Amino acid sequence: MNRRRTNFLFKIDNIVARRHYLLIIREAVTVLFPFVLVGIYVELLSDAIFHKHGFLNNIYHISQWLPGFRIFSRYFTILDLSINGVISIALTFLVAKITVRKSSDNQLAAGLTAAFSFMMVNFNRSILGHTQHYYGASRFLEGNLGYSGAFIAIIVGLTTGWIFNQFAAMNKHRRGLIEQRATLTIQTQKSIMPILITFVFFGLLSCIVSLLVKIGANGLLSSPLQFSFTGYSWILGSAILSIIINNCLWLLGLIGYFDFNNASSSSMVQNLEYAIQHGSSWGAPNQMSIHTLVDSFANIGGPGMALSLLIVVVWRSRNKDLLTIGKTGLFPSIFNINQSLFMGTALLYNPLLIIPFLCTPAVSVLITWIALKLNFMPPSVYPVSETTPGFLAGWLGTGGTWQAFLISILNLMVAIVLYLPFVLLHDHFEGVRKEGADDEN
Numbered sequence: 001m002n003r004r005r006t007n008f009l010f011k012i013d014n015i016v017a018r019r020h021y022l023l024i025i026r027e028a029v030t031v032l033f034p035f036v037l038v039g040i041y042v043e044l045l046s047d048a049i050f051h052k053h054g055f056l057n058n059i060y061h062i063s064q065w066l067p068g069f070r071i072f073s074r075y076f077t078i079l080d081l082s083i084n085g086v087i088s089i090a091l092t093f094l095v096a097k098i099t100v101r102k103s104s105d106n107q108l109a110a111g112l113t114a115a116f117s118f119m120m121v122n123f124n125r126s127i128l129g130h131t132q133h134y135y136g137a138s139r140f141l142e143g144n145l146g147y148s149g150a151f152i153a154i155i156v157g158l159t160t161g162w163i164f165n166q167f168a169a170m171n172k173h174r175r176g177l178i179e180q181r182a183t184l185t186i187q188t189q190k191s192i193m194p195i196l197i198t199f200v201f202f203g204l205l206s207c208i209v210s211l212l213v214k215i216g217a218n219g220l221l222s223s224p225l226q227f228s229f230t231g232y233s234w235i236l237g238s239a240i241l242s243i244i245i246n247n248c249l250w251l252l253g254l255i256g257y258f259d260f261n262n263a264s265s266s267s268m269v270q271n272l273e274y275a276i277q278h279g280s281s282w283g284a285p286n287q288m289s290i291h292t293l294v295d296s297f298a299n300i301g302g303p304g305m306a307l308s309l310l311i312v313v314v315w316r317s318r319n320k321d322l323l324t325i326g327k328t329g330l331f332p333s334i335f336n337i338n339q340s341l342f343m344g345t346a347l348l349y350n351p352l353l354i355i356p357f358l359c360t361p362a363v364s365v366l367i368t369w370i371a372l373k374l375n376f377m378p379p380s381v382y383p384v385s386e387t388t389p390g391f392l393a394g395w396l397g398t399g400g401t402w403q404a405f406l407i408s409i410l411n412l413m414v415a416i417v418l419y420l421p422f423v424l425l426h427d428h429f430e431g432v433r434k435e436g437a438d439d440e441n
Contacts, residue, residue, distance in 0.1 A: 006425065024161075025154055028094035035090065039083040040332045040339050046076035048335050048387040055335065055387040084339070085142065088149035092118040092157040099161025103168040109191040114160035117202035118153055125210035147339055151252045160198050167194045236369050239293040240362045247358055250303045267291070271381035281378040281398050288372060289379075296380035296397045296404075298364040300390030300412055302338035304357035305364060307390060308415035309341070312423045319427045335387040352426050356419045363418065364411040377403035 029036075048054045049062060050073040056062065063069045096114030097107045122141045144152070167190075267286035275281045286292070301307025310333050313326030329338060371377050380397030388396060391412055395405040 021158055024095060024098050024158070027098050028091060028154075028157070031094055032087070032091060035083065036087065036339055037328055039080070039087065040329070040337050042076060042079045043084055043339075044332045044335055044337050044387075046073075046080040047337070050076050051387075053385050055385045055389070058385060085146045087147055088145055088153035089115050089118060091150055092153035092160075095154055095157025096160040096164070099158060100164045100168065103165045106164055106168070106191050106194070109187075109195065110161055110164040113164075113191075113195050113198050114157045117160055117198055118149070118156045120199070120202045120206045121152060121156060121209070122149065123206050123210065156202065159201075163198050163201075164191075164194045235288040235290075235293070236365070239290055239298075239365045239369070242290060243294050243298055243361045243365060244358050247303045247361065251354060251357070268381070271379060272383075275381045275399065281381040281401075284379050284381055287379045288369065292372065292379040292381075293365050293368050294361075296384075296394040297368040297408060297411055298361040299336070300364075300393075300408065300415070301333040302336050302341075302390075303361070304341075305360040305411070305415035305419075306338040306341055307333045308360065308412055309353070309357070309419050309423070310338075312416055312419045316420065317423050317427055319430050322423070322426065334389050336390055337387070350426070352422050352429070353419075356415075356422050360415040360418050363414055367411055367414065368407060371403070371407050377401055377407060380404065 048056045050069065051057060052063060052073075066072070092114045093111040097111035100107055100110045119140055122144045124139055124141050127139060267289045268291050271281065271284040271286050271289075271292075274284045298305070301310065307330075310326045310330045313322050314330055317323055317326065325341065329341060332338065333341075372379060378398050378401060380394050382397050382399060384393050384396045391408045392405070394408045395401065398404040
């Protein structure tokens with residue numbers, strides 16, 4: 001990479017790194033990272049081992065020989081839902097608290113206000129006016145309280161913090177009169193107005209959103225992108241476009257909301273029926289589809305070929321924070337559990353790593369398309385567990401053909417090569433910034 005291009009990337013990276021709201025977000029996810037780390041290993045145990053369709057359970061038949069398997073399964077399900085299922089509530093609390101830290105002493109009030117407001121935004125409108133029909137239904141959109149709601153959580157936290165900061169500025173002249181140990185009356189006077197305004201704003205917003213969509217603010221943001229990709233002649237472009245858009249949403253925190261509208265469901269069924277009848281996936285009628293190009297070969301370790309990034313980080317990075325993320329997240333990523341990347345501040349709004357994060361899956365789709373076009377391997381037709389290691393998904397999905405395994409490894413290696421220069425640049429830029437900070441001191 002030439003010097004001019006490197007300098008340009010450094011300027012862009014430096015501009016992004018100094019954005020105030022990004023610093024707030026990064027600090028919040030840094031505080032949250034240990035909890036995320038515990039959560040991903042709990043999810044690994046829950047989904048891969050103590051789930052009846054988990055990959056390791058299917059391989060070693062753990063449910064048949066481990067005493068109390070159902071109790072363990074229930075226990076880790078409770079832990080998984082209690083940690084990963086509400087992570088966005090904690091995120092919005094932290095973002096609001098950090099936002100008001102320098103201008104106000106109402107940090108806890110701001111955090112609690114943001115948490116309540118986030119729940120308002122994710123109110124389940126389907127129970128309104130249908131009390132009898134929806135008896136027992138959840139009052140909130142529980143799917144949006146986990147990682148899928150991270151983007152909305154950040155927006156709610158920043159907005160709540162901004163409202164509190166405005167009132168902190170207005171009351172600045174009265175700070176000297178406030179006692180160090182706040183009484184109930186003083187605390188109420190300081191926080192009641194920003195709390196009311198925030199609740200009124202997000203309550204009104206939730207009401208408006210509930211009239212537009214049934215699945216909350218996340219649905220409002222992602223629904224315009226829920227379109228179908230059809231047509232055999234355009235399948236390569238459709239697959240590349242779909243995976244890039246999906247990964248862009250993932251970077252924003254809109255995880256799991258991109259919908260292909262079951263564009264490949266009929267072709268998947270036809271391919272599976274053919275394989276069952278003929279005992280092989282060779283010659284299946286629908287070689288090219290979103291499933292055969294993306295699901296089995298372009299998401300190794302999760303979106304962005306995440307396993308490749310973590311391998312490069314552990315292999316070549318010397319940045320302590322990046323190494324912590326790589327070493328702790330590598331094993332779960334083998335089983336496609338990679339939330340630590342999003343919450344680890346290395347990938348979140350990092351322009352350097354975003355480039356290969358979007359490009360490497362597109363290259364993997366192209367390699368897979370060429371292999372299928374040349375009839376080098378059969379299409380992936382058999383269903384596999386979600387926790388199946390990404391580099392084995394294609395091999396198992398094709399019924400154990402060595403060609404599919406070779407393409408998976410090739411995709412993984414190409415992704416490693418593509419990530420390598422960006423990880424090295426990331427380390428270099430961080431070193432330059434650290435030296436500059438040391439010189440200023």
